[in-house]
Amino acid sequence: MGEWKCKKCGYTVKEETPPEECPFCKEKCEFVDVTCYIPDCGKTGSDNRLA
Numbered sequence: 299m300g301e302w303k304c305k306k307c308g309y310t311v312k313e314e315t316p317p318e319e320c321p322f323c324k325e326k327c328e329f330v331d332v333t334c335y336i337p338d339c340g341k342t343g344s345d346n347r348l349a
């Protein structure tokens with residue numbers, strides 16, 4: 299299970315693959331893989347893709 303974050307609004311979804319359409323924006327947004335880069339994961343390393 300991966301975690302994907304909408305580049306536009308920051309909405310995250312937990313799916314194996316990113317959704318075609320952001321549930322929040324209702325648009326085809328670009329999603330970045332934030333799996334294990336989020337604080338909840340327990341890892342503290344920052345990822346510049348989240349900036």
Ligand SMILES: [Zn+2]
Binds near residue numbers: 304320
């Ligand atoms: Zn979005």
